[in-house]
Amino acid sequence: MGVxxxxxxxxxxxxxxxxxxAGGSRGEVLSSPQGFPGYPKQAQEGPLWASAVYDTNxxxxxxxxxxxxxxxxxxxxxxxxxxxxxxxxxxxxxxxxDPHLYLQDGTALPWLPAxxxxxxxxxxxxxxxxxxxxxxxxxxxxxxxxxxLFFAFDPKRVEIDDTVIxxxxxxxxxxxxxxxxxxxxTVTTEAGPVQIFVGLxxxxxxx
Amino acid sequence: MFARTSSALACALLVTACAxxxxxxxxxxxxxxxxxxxxxxxxxxxxxxxxxxxxxxxxAPQEFALQRFYASFLLAQVHARASLDRPFFEETSxxxxxxxxxxxxxxxxxETRPSIEGHVAASVYYASLARGMxxxxxxxxxxxxxxxxxxDDLWNTDLNNADANLQIILTTAYARLGFSEEVxxxxxxxxxxxDFERCEGLLTRYGVLRExxxxxxxxxxxxxxxxxxxxxxxFAILAVEGADRYGFALPARVTKRIDHWIVDxxxxxxxxxxSRTAYIPGAKKSPISGIAQLDYVPMPRPAKxxxxxxx
Numbered sequence: 001m002g003v004x005x006x007x008x009x010x011x012x013x014x015x016x017x018x019x020x021x022a023g024g025s026r027g028e029v030l031s032s033p034q035g036f037p038g039y040p041k042q043a044q045e046g047p048l049w050a051s052a053v054y055d056t057n058x059x060x061x062x063x064x065x066x067x068x069x070x071x072x073x074x075x076x077x078x079x080x081x082x083x084x085x086x087x088x089x090x091x092x093x094x095x096x097x098d099p100h101l102y103l104q105d106g107t108a109l110p111w112l113p114a115x116x117x118x119x120x121x122x123x124x125x126x127x128x129x130x131x132x133x134x135x136x137x138x139x140x141x142x143x144x145x146x147x148x149l150f151f152a153f154d155p156k157r158v159e160i161d162d163t164v165i166x167x168x169x170x171x172x173x174x175x176x177x178x179x180x181x182x183x184x185x186t187v188t189t190e191a192g193p194v195q196i197f198v199g200l201x202x203x204x205x206x207x
Numbered sequence: 208m209f210a211r212t213s214s215a216l217a218c219a220l221l222v223t224a225c226a227x228x229x230x231x232x233x234x235x236x237x238x239x240x241x242x243x244x245x246x247x248x249x250x251x252x253x254x255x256x257x258x259x260x261x262x263x264x265x266x267a268p269q270e271f272a273l274q275r276f277y278a279s280f281l282l283a284q285v286h287a288r289a290s291l292d293r294p295f296f297e298e299t300s301x302x303x304x305x306x307x308x309x310x311x312x313x314x315x316x317x318e319t320r321p322s323i324e325g326h327v328a329a330s331v332y333y334a335s336l337a338r339g340m341x342x343x344x345x346x347x348x349x350x351x352x353x354x355x356x357x358x359d360d361l362w363n364t365d366l367n368n369a370d371a372n373l374q375i376i377l378t379t380a381y382a383r384l385g386f387s388e389e390v391x392x393x394x395x396x397x398x399x400x401x402d403f404e405r406c407e408g409l410l411t412r413y414g415v416l417r418e419x420x421x422x423x424x425x426x427x428x429x430x431x432x433x434x435x436x437x438x439x440x441x442f443a444i445l446a447v448e449g450a451d452r453y454g455f456a457l458p459a460r461v462t463k464r465i466d467h468w469i470v471d472x473x474x475x476x477x478x479x480x481x482s483r484t485a486y487i488p489g490a491k492k493s494p495i496s497g498i499a500q501l502d503y504v505p506m507p508r509p510a511k512x513x514x515x516x517x518x
Contacts, residue, residue, distance in 0.1 A: 036335035036505035045385045098301050106286065106329030107321050128401050182328055182384070194461070197324075197384040 011134050030033045036182040039199030045187075048198050049141040050078040050091060053203040056162055062131075064187050065125055071112060073153045074101065074183060075205050078196075081142030092139045096193055096199050097135065099185035101151040101200070103139040104176040106165050107158065117150060119173040138187065146205065149185075163202070217321045228405045234260045234274045239358035241281045245416070250285050251295050256347075257282045258427040261336075268420040269343060272355050276344035280369050284416060287329035287376050289416050290383075291455050294321035298328070322386075329381045341370050364414050379419060382426035394430045401427050403407035403441045421449025428465060436473050437505050445468055448491065462488075474507035474517045 043050040053075045066073055080090055092127045094113070101109040114132035119125050124135045132149030159166040165176040181200045237260055239252035260278035264271035289295055297319045345366055349356060364372075374393070382390045399405045406427070410420060425446040431439035443465045450456035466488040469477060478488045480502065482495035492499045 036331075036339070039331075039384070040386050040389055043385065052357070079320040095301075100298055100324065102324055104328065104332045106296055106322065106325035106327075106332065108296070108325045110299035111301055114302070170255075172262055182324070183325055184384075195385070197386070 001053040002073050013098065036180060037081065038177070039182050039197070041199045043196050043198035044081075045194055045196045047080050047082050047088065048078070048138070048187055048194065049081050050076065051184075051197050052198050052200050053146070053201050053205065054078050054178065055205045056163075056205060057204070061122065062127060064109055064119075064121075064149070068153050070153050072109060072153060072160065072162050074147055074151065074184075074200065075184070075203075077144050077145040077146050078138060078185075078187070079140075079141030080134075080138050081141045090187050091189075092133065092135045092138065092185075092196075093188045094135050096188045097149075097185050099149050099183065100181040102181045102184065103158070103167055105167050105170075105174045106175060109158070112150045112152040114148070116148060149183075217505070218250050228354045229483055230263060230271070231351045231356060232276070234264070234271065235356060235358055237283065238274065238277055238361060239292050240339045241278075242358060243287070245281070245288055246418075248287050250293055252293075254282060254285045257262050257285070263430035268340070270351075272362060273347035273349075276337055276355060276366075277361050277364075277369070278341040279333045279340060280364075281371060282328050282333035283337060283376050285420055286333060286381075288416055290323050290326035290330060291422075294323055294326055295506070296322035297323035298322035298325060318365045327380050327383055328374050334376045334380075337373050338377075341366070350353055368413045370407075372415055375413065375415055375423060376419070377409070379426055382429070383422060387429065389441075390426060392428055394427065401431060401438070403438065404441075407462060417453045420453035421446050421455050424449075425457060425461055425465065428486070432468060436475055439504070440469070440477055440505070441475075443502055447488075448501075451491070473505075474508060476508045477503040478506055480504045 041051060046103050054072070055061060055075070058067065058073055062073065078092070079090065097111075099111045103109065114128050117125075117128055119128070127152075128148075128150075131148045133149050134145075138144070153160070160178065163178040165178055167174045167176055179200055179202055182197055183200055184195060184197045186195050188194075229305060237256040240249075242444050244250070244253045257278045260274060264275055268275060282496075298321075299318055300320050316469035322465075347356070349362075354505055373465055378390055379395045381393075406424075410423065415423070424442045426441050426443040428446055431442060445452060446457060447462045447465050456462075469486050470488065477500075479496050479498050479500075481498060482493050483506075484493045484495050486500055486503060487494075490500060493503075
């Protein structure tokens, strides 16, 4: 029996289900794993520390619905613990940072630099610029401010509703937990580039 | 919130009634295909077939527990394998060129590139999915009516060994992502895995991908080097000799870091037990005795000559 036959059998079952189950079916949805605690919410790569926060009230914070526009803002805090930065000269640089947000299923959301976010509203443009992660020498972790990175997604492929994501590949849809996503970026140091990864955590943005 | 309103029981009954034994048979064929093609160019096709198993049986997870477990298990293997040197995910890059810590090859500044990290994340996702299905799978019988649920080679993968394999995939992914504290917690509870005499035997018993082993040994080396340098050394050698021994070479920055520890950072030096020649990065054996560097022994590191005044 070929795959096609199975799909027809599945379609038949789903057709019956749509008549018998309230709300019908969204199709072939894989659910999120139960019991996976997610990635650590505090990254430590040597003296480099980082955290990444998503606030479900992002609309309130920016006075615009970024998610509806296919943009996911994430607040990053990144800094150096101890006195080692004199040796490391660790810094963020726009040409090297190359951040990505990896959804649970491995879908990589690319970085959208703040300057590339198009908006006719000057107040929003100013707000984005003001809040964007600064590319400079990393400060001490304890005093490192939060700064935003913006990630782009194709609403046809990725749908985000609060903290639940529907990720589509072909005819398969996966229901994912936003807070089990993984953020990766690169810090430039005297010893070369250092990749740092951290799990996305829920929180309220600070500034 | 996305509505998932269907009744699981009704769905299970409907899927079972509509599909007869066909779904079980077809799933078995898909599992056989994927299991046979974990080490060739068929990873994408394997992944697609395995995902269809999960999708087609999503509404009746108990009925298909064993097949769903092994589909997720094999998907974790597919993505772990792809994350080494067969990536089929892509990501957009803004960096001109870099060498990353978890396996990135140097890029040429093109807009898209293979997504190693995407595959690592996917291996974690499917390994977690499979481990969440373990209890149900363990309660499942080997047959549905007259239909055998698994192909022969998966019958040879004991469920407990498969679960241990998944735990190793998860732990290695954590190590590659730099989550060393979490790795240490897991390895603290795995004394047999960090025992050199037992480790390879366990990996073989669990059916762990050969190509993943250099990463596993690098992970164990990092764990042991601060606890017991002599125990860490042979794992370091297996990691840096991964290309010859296991068909996968770790990124140069990882092997350089390991070599640097052996040559400069460890409190002891590792030397040939006969010729006393010290470890040489890149050499497989002593140039004098021909003894493999894996069999080198520790000896106290000679004190550095004191600097003379004025130098």
